[in-house]
Amino acid sequence: MLAGGPSSTKAVNRGPFLADVVVVGAGPIGLSIAWRCAARGLRVVVHDPAPGSGASAVAAGMLSPVAEAYFGERQLTELLLASAARWPGFATELTEVTGVEIGYRTEGTLMVGLTGDDLAEARRLWAYQQGLGLPVTPLRPSELRDREPALAPRVRGGALAPTDHQVDPRLLVPALRVAAQRAGAVFVPQAVRHLSDVDAEVTVVAAGCGAAALTGLPVRPVKGQILRLRAPDGVAPGFRHVIRGYADGEPVYLVPRAGGEVVVGATVEERADTTVTAGAVQRLLRAGIDLLPELAEYDLVEAVAGLRPGTPDNAPILGPLPGRPNVLAATGHHRHGIVLAPITADLIADLVLGGASDPLLAPLRADRFGGAGSDGAEPTIMEGDRWS
The missing domain is CATH 3.50.50.60 (FAD/NAD(P)-binding domain)
Structure with a gap:
Protein backbone atom coordinates (compact mmCIF):
# COMPACT_ATOMS: atom_id res chain seq x y z
CA MET A 1 0.00 0.00 0.00
CA GLU A 107 -36.80 15.82 -8.06
CA GLY A 108 -34.24 18.60 -8.42
CA THR A 109 -33.83 22.00 -6.80
CA LEU A 110 -35.81 25.20 -7.35
CA MET A 111 -33.85 28.40 -6.74
CA VAL A 112 -36.10 31.38 -6.09
CA GLY A 113 -36.16 35.07 -5.20
CA LEU A 114 -38.97 36.61 -3.17
CA THR A 115 -38.47 40.29 -3.96
CA GLY A 116 -37.05 42.18 -6.93
CA ASP A 117 -33.77 42.67 -5.08
CA ASP A 118 -33.67 38.97 -4.14
CA LEU A 119 -34.25 37.98 -7.75
CA ALA A 120 -31.53 40.33 -9.00
CA GLU A 121 -29.04 38.78 -6.59
CA ALA A 122 -30.10 35.25 -7.56
CA ARG A 123 -29.86 36.03 -11.29
CA ARG A 124 -26.28 37.22 -10.87
CA LEU A 125 -25.36 33.82 -9.44
CA TRP A 126 -27.38 31.92 -12.06
CA ALA A 127 -25.55 33.77 -14.82
CA TYR A 128 -22.24 32.69 -13.33
CA GLN A 129 -23.46 29.10 -13.04
CA GLN A 130 -24.71 29.08 -16.63
CA GLY A 131 -21.36 30.49 -17.70
CA LEU A 132 -19.77 27.34 -16.29
CA GLY A 133 -22.07 25.27 -18.49
CA LEU A 134 -24.19 24.10 -15.55
CA PRO A 135 -27.84 23.09 -16.08
CA VAL A 136 -29.77 26.11 -14.78
CA THR A 137 -33.16 26.81 -16.38
CA PRO A 138 -34.77 30.20 -15.53
CA LEU A 139 -38.50 30.03 -14.77
CA ARG A 140 -41.21 32.67 -14.69
CA PRO A 141 -43.39 32.92 -11.54
CA SER A 142 -46.21 31.04 -13.27
CA GLU A 143 -43.82 28.25 -14.28
CA LEU A 144 -42.54 28.03 -10.72
CA ARG A 145 -46.05 27.65 -9.35
CA ASP A 146 -46.88 25.03 -11.97
CA ARG A 147 -44.10 22.98 -10.40
CA GLU A 148 -44.81 23.99 -6.79
CA PRO A 149 -48.28 25.49 -6.25
CA ALA A 150 -47.54 26.06 -2.56
CA LEU A 151 -44.97 28.77 -3.32
CA ALA A 152 -45.98 32.23 -2.14
CA PRO A 153 -47.63 34.46 -4.78
CA ARG A 154 -45.02 37.12 -3.97
CA VAL A 155 -42.14 35.02 -5.35
CA ARG A 156 -40.82 37.04 -8.27
CA GLY A 157 -39.02 34.30 -10.21
CA GLY A 158 -36.65 31.40 -10.05
CA ALA A 159 -34.69 28.70 -11.81
CA LEU A 160 -34.51 24.92 -11.88
CA ALA A 161 -31.36 22.89 -11.21
CA PRO A 162 -32.66 19.44 -12.24
CA THR A 163 -29.48 17.50 -11.40
CA ASP A 164 -29.30 18.70 -7.77
CA HIS A 165 -30.67 15.90 -5.59
CA ARG A 220 -11.92 25.65 11.85
CA PRO A 221 -15.48 25.20 13.16
CA VAL A 222 -18.21 27.05 11.26
CA LYS A 223 -21.48 27.04 13.14
CA GLY A 224 -24.75 26.23 11.45
CA GLN A 225 -28.22 26.35 13.01
CA ILE A 226 -30.99 24.35 11.40
CA LEU A 227 -34.68 23.59 12.03
CA ARG A 228 -36.87 20.57 11.45
CA LEU A 229 -40.61 20.95 10.92
CA ARG A 230 -43.28 18.31 10.45
CA ALA A 231 -46.41 18.51 8.32
CA PRO A 232 -49.71 18.19 10.23
CA ASP A 233 -50.90 14.61 10.76
CA GLY A 234 -47.64 13.25 9.33
CA VAL A 235 -48.70 13.73 5.71
CA ALA A 236 -46.12 14.43 3.03
CA PRO A 237 -45.06 18.09 2.76
CA GLY A 238 -46.95 20.18 0.22
CA PHE A 239 -43.92 20.50 -2.07
CA ARG A 240 -41.54 18.05 -3.77
CA HIS A 241 -38.45 19.96 -4.84
CA VAL A 242 -35.70 21.21 -2.62
CA ILE A 243 -36.26 24.98 -2.54
CA ARG A 244 -33.34 27.36 -2.09
CA GLY A 245 -33.77 31.07 -2.20
CA TYR A 246 -33.60 34.56 -0.80
CA ALA A 247 -36.43 36.15 1.17
CA ASP A 248 -35.86 39.86 1.81
CA GLY A 249 -32.13 39.24 1.68
CA GLU A 250 -32.18 36.20 3.96
CA PRO A 251 -30.84 33.00 2.36
CA VAL A 252 -32.78 29.86 3.21
CA TYR A 253 -33.32 26.32 1.99
CA LEU A 254 -36.29 23.99 2.46
CA VAL A 255 -35.81 20.24 2.10
CA PRO A 256 -38.90 17.97 2.03
CA ARG A 257 -38.79 14.41 3.32
CA ALA A 258 -41.21 11.63 2.43
CA GLY A 259 -42.28 11.14 6.07
CA GLY A 260 -43.58 14.69 6.46
CA GLU A 261 -40.38 16.33 7.69
CA VAL A 262 -39.09 19.62 6.29
CA VAL A 263 -35.54 20.77 7.01
CA VAL A 264 -35.10 24.54 7.16
CA GLY A 265 -31.57 25.95 7.17
CA ALA A 266 -29.08 27.14 7.73
CA THR A 267 -27.01 29.85 9.32
CA VAL A 268 -23.29 30.24 8.58
CA GLU A 269 -21.52 31.66 11.62
CA GLU A 270 -17.82 31.98 12.45
CA ARG A 271 -18.38 30.57 15.91
CA ALA A 272 -17.48 27.36 17.74
CA ASP A 273 -20.47 26.96 20.06
CA THR A 274 -23.55 24.82 19.41
CA THR A 275 -26.10 27.03 21.15
CA VAL A 276 -29.41 27.51 19.37
CA THR A 277 -30.39 31.17 19.39
CA ALA A 278 -33.83 32.72 19.21
CA GLY A 279 -32.71 35.17 16.53
CA ALA A 280 -31.53 32.42 14.19
CA VAL A 281 -34.75 30.45 14.66
CA GLN A 282 -36.81 33.59 13.96
CA ARG A 283 -34.86 34.45 10.79
CA LEU A 284 -35.04 30.94 9.36
CA LEU A 285 -38.75 30.56 10.09
CA ARG A 286 -39.61 33.99 8.67
CA ALA A 287 -37.68 33.34 5.45
CA GLY A 288 -39.10 29.84 5.07
CA ILE A 289 -42.69 30.94 5.64
CA ASP A 290 -42.27 33.89 3.28
CA LEU A 291 -41.43 31.43 0.50
CA LEU A 292 -43.87 28.66 1.53
CA PRO A 293 -46.71 30.09 3.64
CA GLU A 294 -48.09 26.66 4.56
CA LEU A 295 -45.04 26.09 6.79
CA ALA A 296 -46.67 28.36 9.37
CA GLU A 297 -49.02 25.47 10.20
CA TYR A 298 -46.26 22.87 10.53
CA ASP A 299 -45.00 21.60 13.88
CA LEU A 300 -41.57 22.82 14.98
CA VAL A 301 -39.97 19.59 16.18
CA GLU A 302 -36.28 20.43 16.40
CA ALA A 303 -33.85 23.34 16.48
CA VAL A 304 -30.22 22.29 16.57
CA ALA A 305 -26.74 23.61 15.81
CA GLY A 306 -23.64 21.87 14.51
CA LEU A 307 -20.09 22.67 13.44
CA ARG A 308 -18.92 22.39 9.85
CA PRO A 309 -15.18 21.83 9.29
CA GLY A 310 -14.11 24.86 7.27
Whole structure:
Protein backbone atom coordinates (compact mmCIF):
# COMPACT_ATOMS: atom_id res chain seq x y z
CA MET A 1 0.00 0.00 0.00
CA LEU A 2 1.03 3.59 -0.74
CA ALA A 3 3.75 2.08 -2.91
CA GLY A 4 2.29 1.96 -6.41
CA GLY A 5 0.46 -0.79 -8.23
CA PRO A 6 -3.10 -1.00 -9.49
CA SER A 7 -5.75 0.33 -7.14
CA SER A 8 -8.08 -2.60 -7.81
CA THR A 9 -5.77 -5.23 -6.32
CA LYS A 10 -6.37 -6.47 -2.81
CA ALA A 11 -3.87 -6.07 0.00
CA VAL A 12 -1.17 -8.72 0.33
CA ASN A 13 2.06 -8.98 2.30
CA ARG A 14 0.58 -7.92 5.63
CA GLY A 15 2.86 -5.67 7.64
CA PRO A 16 3.51 -5.79 11.41
CA PHE A 17 0.51 -3.59 12.19
CA LEU A 18 -2.77 -4.31 13.94
CA ALA A 19 -4.64 -2.83 10.94
CA ASP A 20 -3.92 -1.92 7.36
CA VAL A 21 -6.00 1.24 7.76
CA VAL A 22 -7.27 3.11 10.80
CA VAL A 23 -9.98 5.66 10.04
CA VAL A 24 -10.38 8.36 12.70
CA GLY A 25 -13.97 9.59 12.60
CA ALA A 26 -17.22 7.84 11.71
CA GLY A 27 -19.23 10.51 9.96
CA PRO A 28 -20.26 10.10 6.32
CA ILE A 29 -16.70 10.76 5.10
CA GLY A 30 -14.99 8.34 7.46
CA LEU A 31 -17.61 5.63 7.02
CA SER A 32 -17.51 5.87 3.23
CA ILE A 33 -13.73 5.55 3.28
CA ALA A 34 -13.92 2.60 5.67
CA TRP A 35 -16.47 0.86 3.45
CA ARG A 36 -14.44 1.32 0.27
CA CYS A 37 -11.18 0.23 1.89
CA ALA A 38 -12.69 -2.81 3.60
CA ALA A 39 -14.47 -3.84 0.39
CA ARG A 40 -11.06 -3.92 -1.32
CA GLY A 41 -9.73 -6.44 1.17
CA LEU A 42 -7.98 -4.18 3.68
CA ARG A 43 -8.08 -4.68 7.44
CA VAL A 44 -9.93 -1.54 8.55
CA VAL A 45 -10.46 -0.22 12.08
CA VAL A 46 -12.69 2.82 12.68
CA HIS A 47 -12.24 4.92 15.82
CA ASP A 48 -15.13 7.04 17.05
CA PRO A 49 -16.81 7.01 20.47
CA ALA A 50 -20.20 7.94 19.00
CA PRO A 51 -20.54 7.25 15.26
CA GLY A 52 -23.09 9.44 13.54
CA SER A 53 -23.58 11.78 16.49
CA GLY A 54 -21.87 14.77 14.93
CA ALA A 55 -22.62 16.81 11.85
CA SER A 56 -24.53 14.13 9.98
CA ALA A 57 -27.29 14.27 12.59
CA VAL A 58 -27.70 17.97 11.78
CA ALA A 59 -27.00 18.26 8.04
CA ALA A 60 -29.77 18.64 5.46
CA GLY A 61 -28.28 16.23 2.92
CA MET A 62 -28.55 18.34 -0.22
CA LEU A 63 -26.52 17.09 -3.18
CA SER A 64 -26.27 20.48 -4.86
CA PRO A 65 -23.18 21.03 -6.99
CA VAL A 66 -25.12 23.44 -9.23
CA ALA A 67 -26.97 25.52 -6.65
CA GLU A 68 -23.81 25.71 -4.53
CA ALA A 69 -21.49 26.72 -7.36
CA TYR A 70 -20.21 30.05 -6.04
CA PHE A 71 -17.95 32.77 -7.37
CA GLY A 72 -14.25 32.02 -6.96
CA GLU A 73 -14.71 28.31 -6.23
CA ARG A 74 -14.39 26.81 -9.71
CA GLN A 75 -12.09 23.93 -8.70
CA LEU A 76 -14.39 23.06 -5.81
CA THR A 77 -17.36 23.11 -8.18
CA GLU A 78 -15.58 20.63 -10.46
CA LEU A 79 -15.06 18.32 -7.49
CA LEU A 80 -18.70 18.67 -6.43
CA LEU A 81 -19.91 17.84 -9.93
CA ALA A 82 -17.63 14.80 -10.16
CA SER A 83 -18.88 13.47 -6.84
CA ALA A 84 -22.55 14.19 -7.57
CA ALA A 85 -22.19 12.18 -10.79
CA ARG A 86 -21.19 9.18 -8.64
CA TRP A 87 -24.13 9.51 -6.28
CA PRO A 88 -26.73 7.51 -8.27
CA GLY A 89 -24.46 4.47 -8.40
CA PHE A 90 -23.27 5.02 -4.84
CA ALA A 91 -26.86 5.17 -3.55
CA THR A 92 -27.92 2.10 -5.50
CA GLU A 93 -24.94 0.07 -4.33
CA LEU A 94 -25.36 1.11 -0.72
CA THR A 95 -29.05 0.19 -0.72
CA GLU A 96 -28.36 -3.16 -2.37
CA VAL A 97 -25.57 -4.03 0.06
CA THR A 98 -27.49 -3.05 3.19
CA GLY A 99 -31.18 -3.22 2.35
CA VAL A 100 -31.48 0.16 4.07
CA GLU A 101 -33.42 3.05 2.55
CA ILE A 102 -31.37 6.29 2.57
CA GLY A 103 -33.92 8.82 1.35
CA TYR A 104 -32.24 9.47 -2.00
CA ARG A 105 -34.49 11.73 -4.12
CA THR A 106 -34.04 13.22 -7.58
CA GLU A 107 -36.80 15.82 -8.06
CA GLY A 108 -34.24 18.60 -8.42
CA THR A 109 -33.83 22.00 -6.80
CA LEU A 110 -35.81 25.20 -7.35
CA MET A 111 -33.85 28.40 -6.74
CA VAL A 112 -36.10 31.38 -6.09
CA GLY A 113 -36.16 35.07 -5.20
CA LEU A 114 -38.97 36.61 -3.17
CA THR A 115 -38.47 40.29 -3.96
CA GLY A 116 -37.05 42.18 -6.93
CA ASP A 117 -33.77 42.67 -5.08
CA ASP A 118 -33.67 38.97 -4.14
CA LEU A 119 -34.25 37.98 -7.75
CA ALA A 120 -31.53 40.33 -9.00
CA GLU A 121 -29.04 38.78 -6.59
CA ALA A 122 -30.10 35.25 -7.56
CA ARG A 123 -29.86 36.03 -11.29
CA ARG A 124 -26.28 37.22 -10.87
CA LEU A 125 -25.36 33.82 -9.44
CA TRP A 126 -27.38 31.92 -12.06
CA ALA A 127 -25.55 33.77 -14.82
CA TYR A 128 -22.24 32.69 -13.33
CA GLN A 129 -23.46 29.10 -13.04
CA GLN A 130 -24.71 29.08 -16.63
CA GLY A 131 -21.36 30.49 -17.70
CA LEU A 132 -19.77 27.34 -16.29
CA GLY A 133 -22.07 25.27 -18.49
CA LEU A 134 -24.19 24.10 -15.55
CA PRO A 135 -27.84 23.09 -16.08
CA VAL A 136 -29.77 26.11 -14.78
CA THR A 137 -33.16 26.81 -16.38
CA PRO A 138 -34.77 30.20 -15.53
CA LEU A 139 -38.50 30.03 -14.77
CA ARG A 140 -41.21 32.67 -14.69
CA PRO A 141 -43.39 32.92 -11.54
CA SER A 142 -46.21 31.04 -13.27
CA GLU A 143 -43.82 28.25 -14.28
CA LEU A 144 -42.54 28.03 -10.72
CA ARG A 145 -46.05 27.65 -9.35
CA ASP A 146 -46.88 25.03 -11.97
CA ARG A 147 -44.10 22.98 -10.40
CA GLU A 148 -44.81 23.99 -6.79
CA PRO A 149 -48.28 25.49 -6.25
CA ALA A 150 -47.54 26.06 -2.56
CA LEU A 151 -44.97 28.77 -3.32
CA ALA A 152 -45.98 32.23 -2.14
CA PRO A 153 -47.63 34.46 -4.78
CA ARG A 154 -45.02 37.12 -3.97
CA VAL A 155 -42.14 35.02 -5.35
CA ARG A 156 -40.82 37.04 -8.27
CA GLY A 157 -39.02 34.30 -10.21
CA GLY A 158 -36.65 31.40 -10.05
CA ALA A 159 -34.69 28.70 -11.81
CA LEU A 160 -34.51 24.92 -11.88
CA ALA A 161 -31.36 22.89 -11.21
CA PRO A 162 -32.66 19.44 -12.24
CA THR A 163 -29.48 17.50 -11.40
CA ASP A 164 -29.30 18.70 -7.77
CA HIS A 165 -30.67 15.90 -5.59
CA GLN A 166 -30.92 15.03 -1.91
CA VAL A 167 -30.37 12.23 0.62
CA ASP A 168 -31.32 11.90 4.30
CA PRO A 169 -28.10 11.94 6.39
CA ARG A 170 -29.87 10.37 9.36
CA LEU A 171 -30.58 7.34 7.21
CA LEU A 172 -27.33 7.49 5.28
CA VAL A 173 -24.96 7.17 8.23
CA PRO A 174 -26.45 3.97 9.70
CA ALA A 175 -26.47 2.45 6.21
CA LEU A 176 -22.80 3.31 5.69
CA ARG A 177 -21.92 1.76 9.02
CA VAL A 178 -23.74 -1.45 8.11
CA ALA A 179 -21.96 -1.52 4.74
CA ALA A 180 -18.56 -1.02 6.34
CA GLN A 181 -19.19 -3.71 8.94
CA ARG A 182 -20.40 -6.20 6.35
CA ALA A 183 -17.25 -5.53 4.35
CA GLY A 184 -15.19 -6.40 7.44
CA ALA A 185 -14.46 -3.06 9.14
CA VAL A 186 -14.13 -3.15 12.93
CA PHE A 187 -15.44 -0.30 15.07
CA VAL A 188 -13.68 0.84 18.25
CA PRO A 189 -15.70 3.23 20.47
CA GLN A 190 -12.68 5.26 21.53
CA ALA A 191 -11.33 8.62 20.42
CA VAL A 192 -7.81 8.92 19.02
CA ARG A 193 -5.92 11.55 21.03
CA HIS A 194 -2.52 11.29 19.33
CA LEU A 195 -1.66 9.92 15.91
CA SER A 196 1.34 8.21 17.48
CA ASP A 197 -1.09 5.94 19.36
CA VAL A 198 -2.46 4.45 16.13
CA ASP A 199 -1.22 0.96 15.17
CA ALA A 200 -1.81 0.92 11.42
CA GLU A 201 0.12 1.03 8.19
CA VAL A 202 -2.03 3.97 7.06
CA THR A 203 -4.05 6.39 9.19
CA VAL A 204 -6.90 8.39 7.65
CA VAL A 205 -7.98 11.43 9.65
CA ALA A 206 -11.64 12.05 8.86
CA ALA A 207 -12.48 13.72 12.16
CA GLY A 208 -14.06 16.91 10.86
CA CYS A 209 -13.13 19.86 13.06
CA GLY A 210 -11.16 17.49 15.28
CA ALA A 211 -8.58 17.10 12.53
CA ALA A 212 -7.06 20.44 13.51
CA ALA A 213 -5.85 19.23 16.90
CA LEU A 214 -4.69 15.88 15.55
CA THR A 215 -2.82 17.16 12.51
CA GLY A 216 -2.21 20.90 12.81
CA LEU A 217 -4.22 21.50 9.64
CA PRO A 218 -6.12 24.82 9.36
CA VAL A 219 -9.59 23.37 9.91
CA ARG A 220 -11.92 25.65 11.85
CA PRO A 221 -15.48 25.20 13.16
CA VAL A 222 -18.21 27.05 11.26
CA LYS A 223 -21.48 27.04 13.14
CA GLY A 224 -24.75 26.23 11.45
CA GLN A 225 -28.22 26.35 13.01
CA ILE A 226 -30.99 24.35 11.40
CA LEU A 227 -34.68 23.59 12.03
CA ARG A 228 -36.87 20.57 11.45
CA LEU A 229 -40.61 20.95 10.92
CA ARG A 230 -43.28 18.31 10.45
CA ALA A 231 -46.41 18.51 8.32
CA PRO A 232 -49.71 18.19 10.23
CA ASP A 233 -50.90 14.61 10.76
CA GLY A 234 -47.64 13.25 9.33
CA VAL A 235 -48.70 13.73 5.71
CA ALA A 236 -46.12 14.43 3.03
CA PRO A 237 -45.06 18.09 2.76
CA GLY A 238 -46.95 20.18 0.22
CA PHE A 239 -43.92 20.50 -2.07
CA ARG A 240 -41.54 18.05 -3.77
CA HIS A 241 -38.45 19.96 -4.84
CA VAL A 242 -35.70 21.21 -2.62
CA ILE A 243 -36.26 24.98 -2.54
CA ARG A 244 -33.34 27.36 -2.09
CA GLY A 245 -33.77 31.07 -2.20
CA TYR A 246 -33.60 34.56 -0.80
CA ALA A 247 -36.43 36.15 1.17
CA ASP A 248 -35.86 39.86 1.81
CA GLY A 249 -32.13 39.24 1.68
CA GLU A 250 -32.18 36.20 3.96
CA PRO A 251 -30.84 33.00 2.36
CA VAL A 252 -32.78 29.86 3.21
CA TYR A 253 -33.32 26.32 1.99
CA LEU A 254 -36.29 23.99 2.46
CA VAL A 255 -35.81 20.24 2.10
CA PRO A 256 -38.90 17.97 2.03
CA ARG A 257 -38.79 14.41 3.32
CA ALA A 258 -41.21 11.63 2.43
CA GLY A 259 -42.28 11.14 6.07
CA GLY A 260 -43.58 14.69 6.46
CA GLU A 261 -40.38 16.33 7.69
CA VAL A 262 -39.09 19.62 6.29
CA VAL A 263 -35.54 20.77 7.01
CA VAL A 264 -35.10 24.54 7.16
CA GLY A 265 -31.57 25.95 7.17
CA ALA A 266 -29.08 27.14 7.73
CA THR A 267 -27.01 29.85 9.32
CA VAL A 268 -23.29 30.24 8.58
CA GLU A 269 -21.52 31.66 11.62
CA GLU A 270 -17.82 31.98 12.45
CA ARG A 271 -18.38 30.57 15.91
CA ALA A 272 -17.48 27.36 17.74
CA ASP A 273 -20.47 26.96 20.06
CA THR A 274 -23.55 24.82 19.41
CA THR A 275 -26.10 27.03 21.15
CA VAL A 276 -29.41 27.51 19.37
CA THR A 277 -30.39 31.17 19.39
CA ALA A 278 -33.83 32.72 19.21
CA GLY A 279 -32.71 35.17 16.53
CA ALA A 280 -31.53 32.42 14.19
CA VAL A 281 -34.75 30.45 14.66
CA GLN A 282 -36.81 33.59 13.96
CA ARG A 283 -34.86 34.45 10.79
CA LEU A 284 -35.04 30.94 9.36
CA LEU A 285 -38.75 30.56 10.09
CA ARG A 286 -39.61 33.99 8.67
CA ALA A 287 -37.68 33.34 5.45
CA GLY A 288 -39.10 29.84 5.07
CA ILE A 289 -42.69 30.94 5.64
CA ASP A 290 -42.27 33.89 3.28
CA LEU A 291 -41.43 31.43 0.50
CA LEU A 292 -43.87 28.66 1.53
CA PRO A 293 -46.71 30.09 3.64
CA GLU A 294 -48.09 26.66 4.56
CA LEU A 295 -45.04 26.09 6.79
CA ALA A 296 -46.67 28.36 9.37
CA GLU A 297 -49.02 25.47 10.20
CA TYR A 298 -46.26 22.87 10.53
CA ASP A 299 -45.00 21.60 13.88
CA LEU A 300 -41.57 22.82 14.98
CA VAL A 301 -39.97 19.59 16.18
CA GLU A 302 -36.28 20.43 16.40
CA ALA A 303 -33.85 23.34 16.48
CA VAL A 304 -30.22 22.29 16.57
CA ALA A 305 -26.74 23.61 15.81
CA GLY A 306 -23.64 21.87 14.51
CA LEU A 307 -20.09 22.67 13.44
CA ARG A 308 -18.92 22.39 9.85
CA PRO A 309 -15.18 21.83 9.29
CA GLY A 310 -14.11 24.86 7.27
CA THR A 311 -10.78 25.66 5.60
CA PRO A 312 -9.28 28.98 4.43
CA ASP A 313 -10.41 28.38 0.83
CA ASN A 314 -13.62 26.44 1.64
CA ALA A 315 -12.31 23.31 -0.13
CA PRO A 316 -11.54 19.99 1.59
CA ILE A 317 -8.07 18.79 2.49
CA LEU A 318 -7.40 15.39 0.91
CA GLY A 319 -4.15 13.45 0.85
CA PRO A 320 -0.93 12.87 2.79
CA LEU A 321 0.28 15.21 5.49
CA PRO A 322 3.55 16.97 4.61
CA GLY A 323 6.42 14.67 5.52
CA ARG A 324 4.04 11.94 6.73
CA PRO A 325 3.01 9.87 3.69
CA ASN A 326 1.25 7.24 5.79
CA VAL A 327 -1.13 9.77 7.36
CA LEU A 328 -3.91 10.91 5.02
CA ALA A 329 -6.26 13.79 5.65
CA ALA A 330 -9.89 13.63 4.59
CA THR A 331 -11.37 16.69 6.25
CA GLY A 332 -12.40 20.31 5.76
CA HIS A 333 -15.49 19.53 3.68
CA HIS A 334 -17.38 22.52 5.13
CA ARG A 335 -20.93 22.51 3.64
CA HIS A 336 -20.24 19.64 1.26
CA GLY A 337 -19.48 16.52 3.29
CA ILE A 338 -22.53 14.60 2.14
CA VAL A 339 -22.23 15.28 -1.58
CA LEU A 340 -18.44 14.71 -1.50
CA ALA A 341 -18.59 11.39 0.36
CA PRO A 342 -18.44 9.10 -2.73
CA ILE A 343 -15.51 10.80 -4.45
CA THR A 344 -13.60 11.33 -1.22
CA ALA A 345 -13.91 7.64 -0.40
CA ASP A 346 -12.76 6.56 -3.85
CA LEU A 347 -9.82 8.98 -3.98
CA ILE A 348 -8.58 8.09 -0.50
CA ALA A 349 -9.04 4.34 -1.03
CA ASP A 350 -7.03 4.60 -4.26
CA LEU A 351 -4.24 6.38 -2.39
CA VAL A 352 -4.24 3.81 0.39
CA LEU A 353 -4.17 0.80 -1.87
CA GLY A 354 -2.17 1.88 -4.86
CA GLY A 355 -0.51 5.16 -4.12
CA ALA A 356 -2.02 6.64 -7.29
CA SER A 357 -2.83 10.34 -7.09
CA ASP A 358 -5.83 11.47 -9.12
CA PRO A 359 -5.43 14.92 -10.76
CA LEU A 360 -8.49 16.03 -8.79
CA LEU A 361 -6.35 15.86 -5.64
CA ALA A 362 -3.72 18.35 -6.82
CA PRO A 363 -5.49 21.52 -5.61
CA LEU A 364 -6.61 19.81 -2.39
CA ARG A 365 -3.18 18.93 -0.98
CA ALA A 366 -2.58 19.35 2.74
CA ASP A 367 0.47 21.54 2.15
CA ARG A 368 -1.31 24.17 0.04
CA PHE A 369 -1.66 26.51 3.03
CA GLY A 370 2.02 26.33 3.98
CA GLY A 371 3.43 25.02 7.24
CA ALA A 372 0.37 22.96 8.19
CA GLY A 373 0.24 19.30 9.01
CA SER A 374 2.13 18.69 12.24
CA ASP A 375 0.72 16.69 15.11
CA GLY A 376 -1.06 18.99 17.57
CA ALA A 377 0.66 19.38 20.94
CA GLU A 378 -2.53 19.46 22.98
CA PRO A 379 -5.02 17.36 20.99
CA THR A 380 -8.28 17.98 22.80
CA ILE A 381 -10.40 16.98 19.83
CA MET A 382 -14.04 17.09 18.92
CA GLU A 383 -15.19 13.56 18.40
CA GLY A 384 -16.73 12.41 15.15
CA ASP A 385 -17.14 14.11 11.81
CA ARG A 386 -19.21 17.21 12.53
CA TRP A 387 -21.54 18.85 10.01
CA SER A 388 -20.16 17.01 7.01
